[in-house]
Amino acid sequence: MPTATASETAAAPARSTAPAVALAGLRVGYGKREILHGLNAALHGRVIGLLGPNGAGKSTLIATLLGFLRPAAGTASVLGMDVAQAGQQVRGQIGYMPENDAFIANQSAVSFVRMMGELAGLPAEAALERAHEALFYVGLGEARYRAVGGYSLGMKQLAKLAQAIVHGPRLLILDEPTNSLDPPARLRMLRLIREIRDAGACQILLCSHLLRDVEETCDEVVILKQGRIVHHADLAADRAAAGRSVPVLEIELHGGEAAALAAAAQARGCEATRVSGNRLRLALARGMEAGEVFRMAAEHQLQVRRLSQGRDTLEDIFLRAMRDEPAPEARG
Amino acid sequence: MAVYKQTYRGYEGPTTPEWSRALILYRYALRAVFRSKLLLGFYLICFVFPLVDLIAIYVANHASFLAGLGIRNFFAINRSFFYSFVHYQCVFAFLYTAFAAPGLVAPDLAHGGLALYLARPLRRFEYLLGKILVLVALLSGLTRVPGLFLFAVQCVMGGAAWRSANAWLGWSIFAASWIWIIGLSLLALAVSAWIKWRVVAGAALLGIYFFGAGLGGAMDLVLNTQNGGLLDFMQLHLLVWSDLFRLAPPPLALEREAWAVLIVLALGSLALVLRRVRPLEVVR
């Protein structure tokens, strides 16, 4: 969206005082089945990742925030507004990009996005302006004048994103935004998400099975399992904390046997485990620095070709969270 | 000098009042309907019959003109005249609806678009109101408005005597048209909501019309009953209208049943529409 002033670098994110999403004892069900069993959380991040296996309740939670389902007990609020009491207001501040195909056949993208903007409350002329801005921002050029029904998958996803941002919502809910996109389109979508995040005008709730995508964009992560929150982490805080702990290194060696280095390291008080081939995992002894490893390697005529901090990836965290509970019946 | 950078920005300007949102749907749907030249042409053709009737009213009120042509005893403009006007014009309206209505709700449902509508500050009934207003407007233009216009012309030309005798006809025309408009709109919406493909939905609507009549007739023959007329959409309305226009009732006085069936039909269509128009579909 063009700003009318000279450019500035991405401003620091403006955190609203109310959390993007606040859940208190939330219970939601379909008919007789209860899906969400008492969720409690306050989500503040710029981009919040919502993860969990299929059937854990992610879609149910999103449907509740949008007001499609009524809570059986407890409350859910978005940006400080209760979704049960102030549903209309809440929806005016939310932009939703569903996982499935969602468009209206036989309408051009401009007409479609414009109508969506008007329905969210924009006056007609402003809606047309912002529709074009949104379509330009997501990268739909001349194609915007063609009917959405004829678009490729990638373009449909972009049109979906455009209709979600046209009315300038303060919370954007993206459900599997990179689904079925080919690699360049996927990178572009992630870039757009990061740009929206950095512009600071809105917070994002991102729901995805691709943990890499979540790692690259999110600063807070919530993992649902069987209708309960099993993990809620602030990735930014986690990363800061990780820097202060005893480093674990993963190295790949070249030019000889890794075992020799492993033995030498153990002699110096480190823990060394062989991961595969010539890859080692070293937990350094207290006071030892990474530079020591290079010296030890040189002593054994080995070269360190790869080095990385053995940090938990989001996938590790996720799999651990899944396995901490007893095995469920037919998962899916 | 400045470099203009594209970034995401929120919207801080004025918003439209909530009650006007249904009208947005109305506007867009109307535009979509008239974008098709075929439908536009069809709509205009539906005004031919009222025009013919207009000429008939003029002619009937100026008997001298007729006398000059050597014709006597031209038909009188009375309740039967307006009854048949409403009858025929409503048939045209039905045909038009069969072509125009399917495109109303089906495209929204076919590709998951409804979730997008309802994720906005738009309630379900506002969505339906917007859609039904389109049909009401179109059908009013075809039935109620010309009907009342003809009535007004006749009042002017027919003189005070005619007016005092037939003033109630105006209300009859009004009511009869409205019954038809509402019943047909709800039925068309229900069909459009349940059948994804426009052509099939249109055919279904026509089918209900003709099939009902055929089924009713067959039922009468086979089961030796007299109530077959209740299955015929048109027949139901004719019965109700004959009530409204205070015409001699047909041999089988089924007015009350007709009213009842129409009400049930309208409510049933509404229920069907509500069942289908939901943001979430749950399959268990």
Added chain:
Amino acid sequence: MTAAGETGIVFRNVSKFYGEVLGVNRVNLTIPPGITSLVGPNGSGKTTLMNLLAGLVRPSRGEVTVLGIPPEEPERLFQVVGYCTQFDSYPPGASGREFLLATLALHGCEPAAAARKAQAALERVKLAEAGDRKIAAYSKGMRQRIRLAQALCHDPQVMILDEPLNGLDPLARAETVALFKQLGSAGAYLVISSHVLHEVDAISDQVIMLSNGYVVAEGQIHGVRAEMREHPLQVRVRCSHPHALAAAVIGHPQMLDARVLEPDAWGSPGLQVTTRDADALYAEINRLMAANRVPGLDIVSIAPADDDAGSVYQYLVGEAGGGA
């Protein structure tokens, strides 16, 4: 598990046109056993290639043989091939088990053996408990898994899987990948199409990259990358003093470029070095660190920056395809 006459999967000068529209053009490939990933933008010919493999379409020119069987012998071909499409369709009203039993019956399996195989397939994809529920009631991930099950229930030698991990949650992904690896190491041929390139790196033995109907690269990613000499290797070093490191390495004649990077999510600054001789660069870094020639330099990570499927894709396929 090799049988007499089995010679892998071979494409010899294959072209496929749909009228005037190009599917694939002059493809020459030999696919070995193991996991082969098919990568490329939408419209690049992946689906055509998979259909050719499965015998669903015949080449306009050239010949395809799958384990020695040409597509003109569908009876034999369909016995050894299992195809899992990307389309979310299934027989309406069927339960998972019924779907599998029907598939097995189509393959000529007797009822007793079919029941056994259907159960085994359900267990492999972890749908044993849900096997008797209707597929229409399955979640998206479960439908994906039942499609996978029907592709492997008749124990084919060749499995063609179109985006098989689409819609699966991370745990199911990990389990399915483990299943693929198990099948691959048992000697089956798995041809998997995917858009998620870091997964392609993690699971494939080799990669076939398509663009606009042509095969632009095939083989192991590291080998492919090494062949692309017009793109010198890039190595990324996250360290405390990137400028000092740059000054120390740039003197070497094979170094082409040293670029200081923005700090990453953990706040480490970095240096990206482009070099014609990666061995020399590594040797230089190791020497530097061992001899402490740059005092105070703390290296957080060293890794090749572009030796993965994603980078190779960028170079070879670029931004073509997809998007507006």
